[in-house]
Amino acid sequence: AQNLLEVENLKMHFPVKGGFFRKQIGAVKAVDGVSFFIKKGETLGLVGESGCGKSTTGRSILRLLKPTEGKLTFDGDDITEVTGRRLREIRKELQMIFQDPYASLNPMQMVGDIVAEPIKNYYNNRSKKELRSEVMDLLNKVGLPEDAYYKYAHEFSGGQRQRIGIARALALRPKLIIADEPVSALDVSVQSQVLNLLNELQDEFDLTYLFIAHDLSVVKHMSDRIGVMYLGNLVEIADKHSIYDDPLHPYTQALISAVPDVDSYGKKKERIVLEGDVPSPENPPTGCPFHTRCPKAMESCSSIKPQLKEVKPGQHVACLLYENEGLTN
Numbered sequence: 001a002q003n004l005l006e007v008e009n010l011k012m013h014f015p016v017k018g019g020f021f022r023k024q025i026g027a028v029k030a031v032d033g034v035s036f037f038i039k040k041g042e043t044l045g046l047v048g049e050s051g052c053g054k055s056t057t058g059r060s061i062l063r064l065l066k067p068t069e070g071k072l073t074f075d076g077d078d079i080t081e082v083t084g085r086r087l088r089e090i091r092k093e094l095q096m097i098f099q100d101p102y103a104s105l106n107p108m109q110m111v112g113d114i115v116a117e118p119i120k121n122y123y124n125n126r127s128k129k130e131l132r133s134e135v136m137d138l139l140n141k142v143g144l145p146e147d148a149y150y151k152y153a154h155e156f157s158g159g160q161r162q163r164i165g166i167a168r169a170l171a172l173r174p175k176l177i178i179a180d181e182p183v184s185a186l187d188v189s190v191q192s193q194v195l196n197l198l199n200e201l202q203d204e205f206d207l208t209y210l211f212i213a214h215d216l217s218v219v220k221h222m223s224d225r226i227g228v229m230y231l232g233n234l235v236e237i238a239d240k241h242s243i244y245d246d247p248l249h250p251y252t253q254a255l256i257s258a259v260p261d262v263d264s265y266g267k268k269k270e271r272i273v274l275e276g277d278v279p280s281p282e283n284p285p286t287g288c289p290f291h292t293r294c295p296k297a298m299e300s301c302s303s304i305k306p307q308l309k310e311v312k313p314g315q316h317v318a319c320l321l322y323e324n325e326g327l328t329n
């Protein structure tokens, strides 16, 4: 399949101001040179601990933030610099589902109006009747009852509110949906219902997903391929089976070792516990960003920054251990 999205060397640095004159004294390197693609119709999972830059990556793809550096290509168009009317058009095709369905919906707004709002913003030629049946149809598709239309968001449970958010995200028939921790605020009992709904809608609406989450079992359930981020960098990206069964980057290995493994029939994995804390993105380590915590660090790791490299077919790893291995490119 064709690539719907290409992200090349994306950087998102936020200035840090200080002193009496509030001059820029540094930068938080939230995203520090990330490259990946998403094929049409697939789900790319993006994982990593909080603060690793996965949400910032999602927001910069939506162009809610203007990248400091790098290039974003969406459906063949360079969208890195677009503004104004063109950006507005592109935003139709790129939608977001947020983590907290409580915070992202106005509790005092009628559900019908919440879902109709994006349609009204873009199309002023719809009759009231057309708009109403379009919204009813969307509510139906996300599994909400028809009378939800006239109720207020605060009358719904968390899972149902997330369905309202999903209906709103679908209203403009987007091509790409960025789901940022869409179930982490929900009760475990309703998480899988919402995940299954997202999977069904993917087929029905021809959607491509960037699925951001810290819960590795959720990501495994949803993704075709998975990217692992650490301190603003993508350290490994591969199809999900390679990530879970044969992780190559020491950070991925530690993350995966902590996942309770239900399919390994008594075959016990050894849990790798990382020492220390994630360094500050304002002052990241030189060389490999993971070297201060890596159980396999070598001397060169503190001076040479490894680049993503295809070590096995489709499995890209940024680690000096694989410098002399893998496919030539």
Ligand code: SF4
Residues within 6 Å of the ligand: 249, 250, 251, 288, 289, 290, 291, 292, 294, 295, 296, 297, 298, 301, 306, 318, 319, 320, 321
């Ligand atoms: Fe560890 Fe060195 Fe590989 Fe970084 S480059 S992950 S420090 S072995």
Ligand code: MG
Residues within 6 Å of the ligand: 043, 199, 202, 222
């Ligand atoms: Mg899917």
